[in-house]
Amino acid sequence: MSASGAVVTSVAVGFVQVLVIGIGGLLLVGLMRKVRSHLEGRVGPPIHQPMLDLRKLFTKERVRPDHASWIFPAGPVVLVATVVLLAAISPLLTIHPPIKHGADFFVVVFVLLIGSVVLALAALDPGTPFGGMGASRAMTIAALTEPALLVAILALSIPARTSDLSSLVRIGLIHPQLIASPGRILALGAFVVVILAESGRLPIDNPSTHLELTMIHEAMVLEYAGSDLALVTLGEAMRLSFLVALLVNLFAPWGVATRPGAPALVIGLVALAGKVALTGMAIATFEVFTAKLRLFRVPELLAGGFVLAVFASLTALVVR
């Protein structure tokens, strides 16, 4: 294959991955709502309802606060851009992502953080009390999840001696016994806590509430309308599906394409969709049986995640 042909293929792979994360993210949100409704004895909206919502939002008039600066419209765009970038370069469908060694774990963490910080700044920008409250809460939680995430990464990187995501996924495929090691299991616990916090799911934040006392993420995006709100919704859905896809690929990498070519990619797509859907259904089932934690109890849960991460990396260091 010529050099230009390889470039075209890798760009195509990146493009497919972005599409999968975008459409899959919306379907994942719809699926989780559907599972939730079923368990609560309701019929619930169809699974593609988030797509219909998104189409409606894009046609609506865009209203922006009078005193908002350029940060306010930039927030949703940056949020979506960060996830698009990560979805393109990460090993989701195949372990040969477009940029070799581009998807380092630390890069992923900090690019995700850029999205959260810009969204918090955009929430502060119009000067409304809800935006400020939501931003302060979101940043408190981010400050607690970030160390847990970084320490949990160590637990995966120490045995593999790399923090490159493609290598981590490949090592999981070659040495399946590493996946069941105690360090990995502890790290999985820490990752689950972090992902629930980062994507604003139930024990930490209720994605479907608009009650001023409890909301975190919804308070931040209260001022957005029309296509801005559509971008925020899309960004959040993509973020959730990206995090879940990364989690399943790190801890259950079976099915991901190891060879180039369309058939392997299709198998990778089916496997990824199945695993992500199962995980999403598990999260939704868990959410039905959980109540939101009081805001003052959230640090306890996140400190628990941090301790799990510390244990995980210590065990990884000792066991080796």
Add this chain to the structure above:
Amino acid sequence: MSGPVFSGSLELAAGVVLVCAAVTLWRRSLNAIVKTLAIQGLALGAVALVLGIHQHDGGLIAVACFVAVAKGAAIPTLLRRVVRSDPTSREAAPLINVPASLVGAGALTLFAFATTAPVTTLLPTTAGRLIPIGFATLLIGFFAMTVRRKAVSQIVGLLLVDNGIALIAFLATSGVPLIIELGVSLDVLLVVVVLRVLATQMGSRFGGFDLDQLRELHD
């Protein structure tokens, strides 16, 4: 039992012991704390069982069964009765709040791994490398005893210390002789019975289990 399966299951059981120690600091409900202690007792039994099967040591397997019954069932049942007689049955206000004590548990674990490094270099087997986990459990137990106020949580702290010592004993010496292990476990069982009587007396005299409210001894 083959090499990787042996080391994997030993690591897993020892890891469960450590995580249970942290969970006792994390939970506030006394019922949940006692349940966690029961799981830890079973994991400790599993450690002894894995070692016993690996070394084809019938005595150690018998010890494992005894530890699992005593620490996984008998002691938790006794404690659960005390908890049931407590009207609040929650650790309402520990001296150090939960996030800080969890971070403290992480720091103690780091300390344990740092200080037992010479021991692990002396004993470079799978079991030897896991000794820091036992030491960390022991330290977390001491920590739980100092920061918790309720009688039951302090007993649980004491039992964590005991479990940590037992784990170190299993890992370092591949199991103490059966008779010593029986003696130690029965000793602990007796301590729990005495503490249970004491706690019940406290409950009926003062209507509470908060040890900080006891300033002096009365007859």
